[in-house]
Amino acid sequence: QQKINRIRKLNGIHVWGSDIPEPLLSFDQLVQEYKVNEVLVNNLINQGYSTPMPIQMQAWPLMLQGREVLGSAPTGSGKTAAFLVPILHQLQGPKKKGFRFVVLAPTRELAKQTHRECIRLSEGIGLRCHIISNVNRARKMFGAHTAKKFDILVTTPNRLIYLLQEGDTPGIDLSKVEWLVIDESDRLFEAGIRGFRDQLAVIYKACSNPLVKRALFSATFAFEVQHWCKLNLDNVAMVSIGARNS
Ligand code: ADP
Numbered sequence: 001q002q003k004i005n006r007i008r009k010l011n012g013i014h015v016w017g018s019d020i021p022e023p024l025l026s027f028d029q030l031v032q033e034y035k036v037n038e039v040l041v042n043n044l045i046n047q048g049y050s051t052p053m054p055i056q057m058q059a060w061p062l063m064l065q066g067r068e069v070l071g072s073a074p075t076g077s078g079k080t081a082a083f084l085v086p087i088l089h090q091l092q093g094p095k096k097k098g099f100r101f102v103v104l105a106p107t108r109e110l111a112k113q114t115h116r117e118c119i120r121l122s123e124g125i126g127l128r129c130h131i132i133s134n135v136n137r138a139r140k141m142f143g144a145h146t147a148k149k150f151d152i153l154v155t156t157p158n159r160l161i162y163l164l165q166e167g168d169t170p171g172i173d174l175s176k177v178e179w180l181v182i183d184e185s186d187r188l189f190e191a192g193i194r195g196f197r198d199q200l201a202v203i204y205k206a207c208s209n210p211l212v213k214r215a216l217f218s219a220t221f222a223f224e225v226q227h228w229c230k231l232n233l234d235n236v237a238m239v240s241i242g243a244r245n246s
């Protein structure tokens with residue numbers, strides 16, 4: 001325990017919650033201890049990464065254990081790979097079930113960036129990662145009567161809500177979603193974007209698989225988001241990198 005505390009302190013990792021696993025210090029440990037797909041780990045190495053960043057050290061073991069997480073770390077500190085790696089591993093490979101992983105991002109630009117990183121990290125694994133560029137085309141591609149040959153969706157909440165609510169039948173089926181990630185959650189929860197809580201409730205309801213898990217990431221350890229997580233997430237683990245109120 002003392003050793004774990006020292007590792008956390010050295011890396012500026014603060015944690016709240018019960019049974020938080022030991023931080024991972026190397027990519028090797030992903031393979032050795034968590035049996036993470038080596039293709040995925042090699043994709044990290046091929047990006048030029050050599051060691052996990054602090055948010056990854058703590059979020060990876062948590063999410064690989066299936067824990068719901070709130071992670072906060074400054075901009076540019078590797079939050080995207082912090083959630084992509086454990087979830088891409090758990091999705092294993094392509095299936096014909098429809099979307100099993102959804103990422104919500106506050107803007108189209110951020111959604112595109114995450115989509116690109118998702119494609120890079122899933123190279124050689126065959127997972128199909130999509131973004132909604134046109135809602136009518138999306139309805140045709142992802143609606144009820146399609147072959148369901150897609151696994152991952154990165155989108156803004158507005159476009160997803162439009163697909164779920166406009167028209168006679170939902171333009172997208174989220175019943176097979178296993179992980180719902182809310183990226184930049186502090187921005188989404190901000191007063192400026194009205195009704196995100198309501199949008200999230202609609203999206204979560206559409207994710208009708210009772211085992212669906214949620215993870216939230218943000219640049220600040222915002223009180224509102226913490227509060228929402230404590231109320232809504234199951235046995236939430238909270239991780240914050242750097243100063244508590246940065
Ligand atoms: P955030 O979402 O926290 O703002 P990003 O996930 O966009 O940050 O990551 C910032 C940069 O760090 C990106 O260019 C990403 O490719 C890079 N990066 C991610 N993980 C690592 C790592 N383990 N080692 C080195 N660079 C990394």
Ligand code: MG
Pocket residue numbers: 079080183184
């Ligand atoms: Mg980010």
